[in-house]
Amino acid sequence: MSDSVGEELLSFLKELEKRREFATGYPYNLSYDYTPLLNLFNFTLNNLGDPYVESNYAIDSRKYEQEVLDFFANLYKLPDDDSWGYITSCGTEGNLYGIWLGREVYPDGILYSSEDSHYSVAKAARLFRIEHVVVNSQPTGEIEYDHFEEMIQQNSRRPIIINLNIGTTMKGAIDNLDVVLNILKRNQIQDFYIHCDAALSGMMLPFVANAPQVNFTKPISSIAISGHKFIGSPLVCGVVLTRKEFVNKIETSIDYIGSKDTTILGSRNGHAPLFLWYALKKKDYQGLAKEVEFCLENSQYLFNNLQLLNYPCMLNNFSNTVVFKKPPIQLVKKWQLATQGDWAHMVVMQNINRHKIDTFITDLKGFRYLD
Numbered sequence: 271m272s273d274s275v276g277e278e279l280l281s282f283l284k285e286l287e288k289r290r291e292f293a294t295g296y297p298y299n300l301s302y303d304y305t306p307l308l309n310l311f312n313f314t315l316n317n318l319g320d321p322y323v324e325s326n327y328a329i330d331s332r333k334y335e336q337e338v339l340d341f342f343a344n345l346y347k348l349p350d351d352d353s354w355g356y357i358t359s360c361g362t363e364g365n366l367y368g369i370w371l372g373r374e375v376y377p378d379g380i381l382y383s384s385e386d387s388h389y390s391v392a393k394a395a396r397l398f399r400i401e402h403v404v405v406n407s408q409p410t411g412e413i414e415y416d417h418f419e420e421m422i423q424q425n426s427r428r429p430i431i432i433n434l435n436i437g438t439t440m441k442g443a444i445d446n447l448d449v450v451l452n453i454l455k456r457n458q459i460q461d462f463y464i465h466c467d468a469a470l471s472g473m474m475l476p477f478v479a480n481a482p483q484v485n486f487t488k489p490i491s492s493i494a495i496s497g498h499k500f501i502g503s504p505l506v507c508g509v510v511l512t513r514k515e516f517v518n519k520i521e522t523s524i525d526y527i528g529s530k531d532t533t534i535l536g537s538r539n540g541h542a543p544l545f546l547w548y549a550l551k552k553k554d555y556q557g558l559a560k561e562v563e564f565c566l567e568n569s570q571y572l573f574n575n576l577q578l579l580n581y582p583c584m585l586n587n588f589s590n591t592v593v594f595k596k597p598p599i600q601l602v603k604k605w606q607l608a609t610q611g612d613w614a615h616m617v618v619m620q621n622i623n624r625h626k627i628d629t630f631i632t633d634l635k636g637f638r639y640l641d
């Protein structure tokens with residue numbers, strides 16, 4: 271390796287450190303230390319095939335993948351004998367998986383999701399050729415229940431596959447599972463499959479005492495959560511959980527890998543489960559609950575400061591996504607804010623403390639006095 275390659279890498283690392291300081295618009299926990307895991311990168315860890323069926327390729331981390339899945343199954347009250355899941359390559363793969371299972375259970379089903387749903391939901395409909403009805407959203411980002419009911423009544427003979435948002439991408443809104451279940455009940459719909467997209471909030475709500483609780487004691491069928499969002503991981507990843515009965519519908523045994531083909535991808539990242547496992551072990555339930563509290567309090571702090579400035583803003587209950595009017599482009603760039611139309615948001619994660627929020631508010635004031 272020539273010296274110039276080393277120099278190039280060093281300067282890239284310095285640049286990344288600078289950029290990380292101002293990464294505030296996307297829901298990634300950037301505060302972690304995984305240095306004890308670095309030697310794992312000398313191994314090609316591949317959880318090829320099913321997480322519960324050993325492959326002939328033995329350099330894997332299935333043991334840790336299963337422990338992570340147990341943690342999530344507990345968190346989401348999925349009974350052991352009905353529990354299945356895997357560590358995905360991201361939240362999107364979890365959504366694709368859940369919606370795919372929905373279609374396998376109900377080949378004639380229609381997919382319903384609100385207009386505030388993540389773009390991966392519409393992508394699932396296109397990939398799997400599922401008829402897709404987009405339901406209106408309320409200004410908060412929550413699904414419009416009356417419109418949902420109207421739409422299902424128009425297609426009353428067809429089974430329902432619904433994507434519920436447990437924390438929307440732009441506004442952090444939570445669709446109310448109980449209200450949706452009531453609608454299904456009063457319309458006497460028995461054939462339904464509920465997939466929950468809980469990319470970010472799925473690792474937050476279970477730790478908040480009075481937050482709405484979505485779990486498998488209710489008739490949900492699958493849930494997807496991102497791994498690199500709240501938990502944080504240098505390798506992007508996710509978790510999907512579902513009931514075993516649905517997976518039995520799709521599984522096939524593959525002689526060549528010596529495992530079952532139950533996942534969307536073939537080769538699967540074997541490092542990601544170890545990163546999640548390590549973080550969950552180190553933090554424990556209490557540590558995670560503290561981090562959730564820290565993020566929610568700081569979101570409220572940012573929101574209060576914006577209100578003091580009379581700056582147009584919004585914050586949903588139990589959310590750490592603070593939505594506000596799109597500031598001048600210089601600020602959008604500097605703080606790497608996510609924007610949609612006239613709006614922007616900051617997602618207050620573990621790496622955003624009050625000092626950082628104060629600096630942002632000072633920046634915002636500076637621009638306000640200019641115009």
Ligand SMILES: *Cc1c(COP(=O)(O)O)cnc(C)c1O
Binds near residue numbers: 439
């Ligand atoms: C981020 C996000 C996703 C997708 O997760 P990726 O890990 O980026 O693929 C899906 N749904 C919601 C609500 C999200 O916020």
